[in-house]
Amino acid sequence: xxxxxxxxxxxxxxxxxxxxxxxxxxxxxxxxxxxxxxxxxxxxxxxxxxxxxxxxxxxxxxxxxxxxxxxxxxxxxxxxxxxxxxxxxxxxxxxxxxxxxxxxxxxxxxxxxxxxxxxxxxxxxxxxxxxxxxxxxxxxxxxxxxxxxxxxxxxxxxxxxxxxxxxxxxxx
Amino acid sequence: xxxxxxxxxxxxxxxxxxxxxxxxxxxxxxxxxxxxxxxxxxxxxxxxxxxxxxxxxxxxxxxxxxxxxxxxxxxxxxxxxxxxxxxxxxxxxxxxxxxxxxxxxxxxxxxxxxxxxxxxxxxxxxxxxxxxxxxxxxxxxxxxxxxxxxxxxxxxxxxxxxxxxxxxxxxxxxxxxxxxxxxxxxxxxxxxxxxxxxxxxxxxxxxxxxxxxxxxxxxxxxxxxxxxxxxxxxxxxxxxxxxxxxxxxxxxxxxxxxxxxxxxxxxxxxxxxxxxxxxxxxxxxxxxxxxxxxxxxxxxxxxxxxxxxxxxxxxxxxxxxxxxxxxxxxxxxxxxxxxxxxxxxxxxxxxxxxxxxxxxxxxxxxxxxxxxxxxxxxxxxxxxxxxxxxxxxxxxxxxxxxxxxxxxxxxxxxxxxxxxxxxxxxxxxxxxxxxxxxxxxxxxxxxxxxxx
Numbered sequence: 001x002x003x004x005x006x007x008x009x010x011x012x013x014x015x016x017x018x019x020x021x022x023x024x025x026x027x028x029x030x031x032x033x034x035x036x037x038x039x040x041x042x043x044x045x046x047x048x049x050x051x052x053x054x055x056x057x058x059x060x061x062x063x064x065x066x067x068x069x070x071x072x073x074x075x076x077x078x079x080x081x082x083x084x085x086x087x088x089x090x091x092x093x094x095x096x097x098x099x100x101x102x103x104x105x106x107x108x109x110x111x112x113x114x115x116x117x118x119x120x121x122x123x124x125x126x127x128x129x130x131x132x133x134x135x136x137x138x139x140x141x142x143x144x145x146x147x148x149x150x151x152x153x154x155x156x157x158x159x160x161x162x163x164x165x166x167x168x169x170x171x172x
Numbered sequence: 173x174x175x176x177x178x179x180x181x182x183x184x185x186x187x188x189x190x191x192x193x194x195x196x197x198x199x200x201x202x203x204x205x206x207x208x209x210x211x212x213x214x215x216x217x218x219x220x221x222x223x224x225x226x227x228x229x230x231x232x233x234x235x236x237x238x239x240x241x242x243x244x245x246x247x248x249x250x251x252x253x254x255x256x257x258x259x260x261x262x263x264x265x266x267x268x269x270x271x272x273x274x275x276x277x278x279x280x281x282x283x284x285x286x287x288x289x290x291x292x293x294x295x296x297x298x299x300x301x302x303x304x305x306x307x308x309x310x311x312x313x314x315x316x317x318x319x320x321x322x323x324x325x326x327x328x329x330x331x332x333x334x335x336x337x338x339x340x341x342x343x344x345x346x347x348x349x350x351x352x353x354x355x356x357x358x359x360x361x362x363x364x365x366x367x368x369x370x371x372x373x374x375x376x377x378x379x380x381x382x383x384x385x386x387x388x389x390x391x392x393x394x395x396x397x398x399x400x401x402x403x404x405x406x407x408x409x410x411x412x413x414x415x416x417x418x419x420x421x422x423x424x425x426x427x428x429x430x431x432x433x434x435x436x437x438x439x440x441x442x443x444x445x446x447x448x449x450x451x452x453x454x455x456x457x458x459x460x461x462x463x464x465x466x467x468x469x470x471x472x473x474x475x476x477x478x479x480x481x482x483x484x485x486x487x488x489x490x491x492x493x494x495x496x497x498x499x500x501x502x503x504x505x506x507x508x509x510x511x512x513x514x515x516x517x518x519x520x521x522x523x524x525x526x527x528x529x530x531x532x533x534x535x536x537x538x539x540x541x542x543x544x545x546x547x548x549x550x551x552x553x554x555x556x557x558x559x560x561x562x563x564x565x566x567x568x569x570x571x572x573x574x575x576x577x578x579x580x581x582x583x584x585x586x587x588x589x590x591x592x593x594x595x596x597x598x599x600x601x602x603x604x605x606x607x608x609x610x611x612x613x614x615x616x617x618x619x620x621x622x623x624x
Contacts, residue, residue, distance in 0.1 A: 046533065048361070048363060048364070048532075050269045050270055050360070050361035051267070051268050051269045052268050052269070052270065052271050053267075053268045053271050053273075056268065056271040056272060056273070058227075058229065058271075058272035059230060059270060059271045059272040061224065061270070061360065061361075062361070063270075063361060064361075065360070065361045065362065065363055065527075066523075066524070066527065067363050067527050067531045067532045067533045068527065068528070068531075068533045069524045069527065069528075070524075070528060073438070073440050073441065074438065074441065074528055077395045077396055077438060077535075078395070078535065080394070080395035081391040081392050081394070081395040081535055082391070084390070084391040084394050084395065086390045086391045086394070087391035087392075087539075088388070088391075088539070088542070089538060089539055089541070089542050127542075161269075161364060162364045162365065162366060162503065163363070163364065163365035163366065163532050164365075164366050166365065166366065166367060166368075166538075166541050166545075167365065167532055167533060167534070167537060167538040167541055168532050168533035169533060169534075169535065169537075169538030
């Protein structure tokens with residue numbers, strides 16, 4: 001059993017400021033710098049959940065749709081699309097701000113990896129009139145190595161069943 | 173008699189011979205209201221697939237245009253669909269999107285319906301209604317349902333032709349991908365998202381727009397590096413041999429890009445690798461069954477729409493429903509198509525790859541959304557919406573073919589299927605009933621499109 005121990009004080013502060021730094025790099029489109037914070041074995045997922053009756057145990061099909069289930073190579077491809085200079089949808093640039101809150105940090109007794117739970121609120125402005133917001137939860141795992149703290153796994157739980165923000169073509 | 177018909181001059185909306193449509197078809201409320209009545213009231217609309225309701229009592233909920241519906245597998249294996257509305261005071265009956273049930277109770281007063289839509293239980297019926305309620309008259313409104321290759325469609329018009337007749341010429345092609353290959357499944361649950369566009373902007377794009385691929389998606393194609401990266405930026409204009417376009421009597425159409433089925437599944441990804449191996453092993457069998465010319469459809473990429481609002485990408489394996497929410501907004505439902513006979517490892521990889529490209533976070537799907545929205549929202553401007561839309565690409569070169577049914581555009585890039593979509597749009601929008609349409613010369617539509 002992988003015991004998770006709550007992390008407090010300076011160690012917790014380090015993890016939280018690491019999350020803030022990651023959010024800032026993404027807000028500022030510093031994708032290659034951000035990529036240095038991403039582990040080569042990254043598992044990057046986001047899911048919507050279908051609405052089911054609480055007591056319904058007879059319907060056996062999965063209730064989650066993983067709208068993102070990607071590894072390092074595809075995250076790099078997503079960055080490359082922006083680097084072509086021909087991604088019309090972000091030219092002029094869109095502006096995204098990520099607000100992080102309710103951060104809880106745990107350390108795994110066996111691996112020493114940090115397990116983090118947090119809430120995220122995103123405000124995305126594109127074109128002149130198009131402002132959309134997103135609220136979601138993240139469960140993630142950070143590993144400390146020679147490259148510093150790196151993101152090993154991120155699972156994004158999307159609260160909206162019907163995504164109002166057009167698409168999720170940005171890093172969550 | 174609707175008041176709409178006196179307000180909308182249907183004839184003026186589409187010029188079939190010249191490949192022109194009025195811009196206001198993306199904007200005007202009166203046109204939208206007429207579409208809801210004449211198109212969505214008469215045409216077959218996608219509901220669900222066998223794979224999503226495998227057992228008796230399994231159900232899914234959804235939409236036929238703005239009407240909420242649910243679809244349920246019955247004990248005898250058949251499938252019924254109903255308006256998702258209590259016949260008492262009109263509250264929504266089923267709140268879950270999918271599940272298994274033997275009966276549904278309305279959350280308002282508890283009226284309960286059995287799987288076949290009959291009203292069975294009315295709370296305190298004896299004490300309150302004292303025998304005066306005829307329950308047999310207040311079952312759920314049932315909707316006509318028919319299936320094609322496991323796909324269920326509903327129709328609000330009892331006079332409509334069968335689903336099979338409605339699909340017409342495109343069955344020849346869909347069968348290659350949905351039957352001869354061993355059949356398909358849809359993988360759910362669907363993603364659901366909102367676009368502030370008219371329902372026809374994505375429907376027409378999917379029905380036959382290979383033109384935008386190399387431009388709109390240039391960044392994504394360059395980043396992914398598949399078979400289509402060469403047309404990114406339009407640097408190497410595809411010639412006649414690269415594909416073809418097909419349209420049919422009731423507006424269903426598609427475009428083919430030869431030999432590029434897995435093109436948007438990144439070559440380095442699991443889906444890209446496994447899928448290319450799959451086609452390499454399966455296509456020779458299809459060619460054996462169907463001959464080289466027809467068998468080539470399998471393993472080629474198809475982008476299509478089943479009129480009015482159900483689109484698909486065979487190869488990418490995206491299956492879409494564009495549900496109208498007024499003239500300027502849609503809800504997008506996205507499922508993944510997999511072949512029944514694929515190993516589960518490949519099915520899973522395709523679900524992942526489809527989502528990465530044409531899901532709600534998909535790179536290529538996102539490329540399109542600005543265009544869909546601005547094509548709609550620009551018509552807020554009066555001068556703009558008085559203008560015309562052009563779908564003349566390839567006009568004058570559409571032909572009939574001895575092997576391939578339908579009207580054929582013989583190049584990869586063209587607007588043949590746009591013209592076929594809007595030809596049918598005008599005909600169905602302007603007809604009071606199906607009989608009027610079915611009484612027409614069954615080959616007249618071909619002459620209209622080919623100019624013969």
